[in-house]
Amino acid sequence: MPATSLDTIVSLCKRRGFVFPSSSVYGGLGSTWDYGPLGVELKNNVKRAWWRSVVHERDDMEGLDAAILMNRLVWKYSGHEATFSDPMTDCRACKTRPRADHVFAAQKGRDPKGLPEINAAIEAKELVCPKCGSKDLTPARPFNLMFKTSVGAVDSGDDSGLVYMRPETAQGIYVNFGNVLDTMRRKLPFGIAQVGKAFRNEITPGNFTFRTREFEQMEIEYFVRPGEDEAAHEAWIAERQNWYLNLGMRRENLRVREQEKHELAHYAKRCVDLEYRFPMGWSELEGIANRTDYDLKAHSRSPENPDAVGELKYFDQELKKHLVPYVIEPSAGADRATLAFLCDAYEDALVKEPPAEENTRLRELVESFAKSVGRREGMAADVKQRLVSAAESIAAGLPGTLPQLIGLMEDSEAAAIEVMKKVRGVGEKIAEEHTRTVLHLHPRLAPLTVAVFPLKRNDARLVELARGLKRDIQRSGVRAVYDDTGAIGKLYRRQDEIGTPWCITVDFQSLDDQTVTVRDRDTMQQERLKITDLGPTIAARLT
Ligand code: GAP
Numbered sequence: 001m002p003a004t005s006l007d008t009i010v011s012l013c014k015r016r017g018f019v020f021p022s023s024s025v026y027g028g029l030g031s032t033w034d035y036g037p038l039g040v041e042l043k044n045n046v047k048r049a050w051w052r053s054v055v056h057e058r059d060d061m062e063g064l065d066a067a068i069l070m071n072r073l074v075w076k077y078s079g080h081e082a083t084f085s086d087p088m089t090d091c092r093a094c095k096t097r098p099r100a101d102h103v104f105a106a107q108k109g110r111d112p113k114g115l116p117e118i119n120a121a122i123e124a125k126e127l128v129c130p131k132c133g134s135k136d137l138t139p140a141r142p143f144n145l146m147f148k149t150s151v152g153a154v155d156s157g158d159d160s161g162l163v164y165m166r167p168e169t170a171q172g173i174y175v176n177f178g179n180v181l182d183t184m185r186r187k188l189p190f191g192i193a194q195v196g197k198a199f200r201n202e203i204t205p206g207n208f209t210f211r212t213r214e215f216e217q218m219e220i221e222y223f224v225r226p227g228e229d230e231a232a233h234e235a236w237i238a239e240r241q242n243w244y245l246n247l248g249m250r251r252e253n254l255r256v257r258e259q260e261k262h263e264l265a266h267y268a269k270r271c272v273d274l275e276y277r278f279p280m281g282w283s284e285l286e287g288i289a290n291r292t293d294y295d296l297k298a299h300s301r302s303p304e305n306p307d308a309v310g311e312l313k314y315f316d317q318e319l320k321k322h323l324v325p326y327v328i329e330p331s332a333g334a335d336r337a338t339l340a341f342l343c344d345a346y347e348d349a350l351v352k353e354p355p356a357e358e359n360t361r362l363r364e365l366v367e368s369f370a371k372s373v374g375r376r377e378g379m380a381a382d383v384k385q386r387l388v389s390a391a392e393s394i395a396a397g398l399p400g401t402l403p404q405l406i407g408l409m410e411d412s413e414a415a416a417i418e419v420m421k422k423v424r425g426v427g428e429k430i431a432e433e434h435t436r437t438v439l440h441l442h443p444r445l446a447p448l449t450v451a452v453f454p455l456k457r458n459d460a461r462l463v464e465l466a467r468g469l470k471r472d473i474q475r476s477g478v479r480a481v482y483d484d485t486g487a488i489g490k491l492y493r494r495q496d497e498i499g500t501p502w503c504i505t506v507d508f509q510s511l512d513d514q515t516v517t518v519r520d521r522d523t524m525q526q527e528r529l530k531i532t533d534l535g536p537t538i539a540a541r542l543t
Helices: 006-015 037-056 072-078 100-108 115-123 170-174 177-184 229-246 294-298 334-345 356-375 381-397 402-409 419-434 460-475 488-498 508-513 531-542
Strands: 019-021 033-035 061-064 085-088 141-144 148-150 162-164 190-199 214-224 254-258 270-278 281-292 314-316 321-323 326-333 346-350 435-439 450-454 480-482 502-506 515-520 526-530
Touching: 006 019, 006 334, 006 346, 006 402, 033 037, 037 061, 037 190, 037 214, 037 229, 037 334, 061 177, 072 162, 072 170, 072 294, 085 100, 100 115, 170 190, 170 214, 170 294, 214 229, 214 334, 229 254, 229 270, 229 281, 229 326, 254 281, 270 334, 281 294, 281 334, 294 326, 326 334, 334 346, 334 435, 346 402, 356 381, 356 402, 356 419, 381 402, 402 419, 402 435, 419 435, 435 488, 450 460, 450 488, 460 480, 460 502, 460 508, 460 531, 488 502, 502 531, 508 515, 515 531, 526 531
Parallel strands: 061 190, 450 480, 450 502
Antiparallel strands: 019 033, 085 141, 148 162, 190 214, 214 326, 254 270, 270 281, 281 326, 314 321, 346 435, 502 515, 515 526
16 A cells, blocks of 8 residues: 555655654754655656756756855845745734734635735634634734845844845746856757755745755746747646656646636746645645746846846847747756655555464554543544544454554654554564565666675675676666675565665576576566676666
């Protein structure tokens, strides 16, 4: 079964070195994460696959890597200084500061149309503080999400050295539009792609790496003649969906959602979100906006912008006139895409039945857990109901529900119940021996492509051949590792759990005929291949 809770993914990520809580030796820093040895490989593969698809495989795109720190005026004229904000209200009773649009949406069952509507509801005492229930809320005010820092050695105490950590990579592309146009001799339509860090002082970060304050974006600004924008927009919506699907994302987990008028950013004429069905529900993966000529005009010298040094425009040879291109912007998150691919690839399955007495013992413990949760005081009613109904259905279905039990054992709210320790003591051992966790990642995304094992680690000839094989595969540009730290079955399980598509075993026959067994992660089938055929076979399967 696929991952039903984000906790399952968080636990796998921590256990197997994909993602760690940041600064953990000092107790961490809320909602910040570090990518570990396997996580950095996976995220790099996601970014590489994106770059290959939108830059290398197209004839109408260029790449860029602009600075994170830019002249403050970029953010003044882009509109971010004035409008890039979330509406916050203060509760005078309990001194918390919730997001007013979220309070409105939760209590009215729909999104607000803007600040005036939120404030009318606050004034009419129609909204209550989500923490303490008080109606004594201040009018909502916008809080800017941009992080500030200063440049220069001297802190002058005023705003003269103020710069922002960019909240989107897009502006770096706009202000380089003229440079790329001139140096690369481009004609419309063409686009510029960029991957890089962005920073937002999010009020409500959370859901693991889904919403953080520091994240990476993969953005395209695609410049077209005005009038050709709507067709280009449609083409990019199709193109970007296909990218996720071609990398193995399940069709039923990806959908397109048209943003409503009141959701649109200040620069957008239309925006379509690609949404993924994360364990916490359908959520935005990528936004594809029609930004019109808003940004290029905003950064061009005009009565409204006396600070710009010139105009960002294009001379159309065919039309024999200057024009300001329209822009289509497919804007994806590298962290969100990585998380979505992880969730999509995850599978837990029962591979063999445990002995009846072990199963009975486990069922009794899970039933006792359900009763203990039911009796618990001070637990939120929805959490209680979720845990009790999950535990009851797992207990009734064991051993077939062992994969679901793994999710429950990793649930942070379930861990607070004392009897869960006993469930884990018995359950983890049974799960380890009788279930299989697999990441069915596309081979181009998997952190490791090949793992090579010797059948016996104390046979020098097998070890030498296996190590040499690993080196040869690595030299051909394919990520490979050597491992001899356990029995072959255990090594297969470890590689399945991190999504390695192929495991190669060197055995005694290999010494005689220079063949090895290649085991496929998804089918678990083994085939015997000549060592000399390995390189071309793997390369063909990677495309
Ligand atoms: N230039 C347009 C722009 O920045 P956005 O919808 O705010 O649009 C684009 O962001 C993408 O960046 C989102 O679809 C998401 O994948 C990613 N993203 C935005 N905020 C994020 C956050 N706080 N944490 C992680 N990813 C984020």
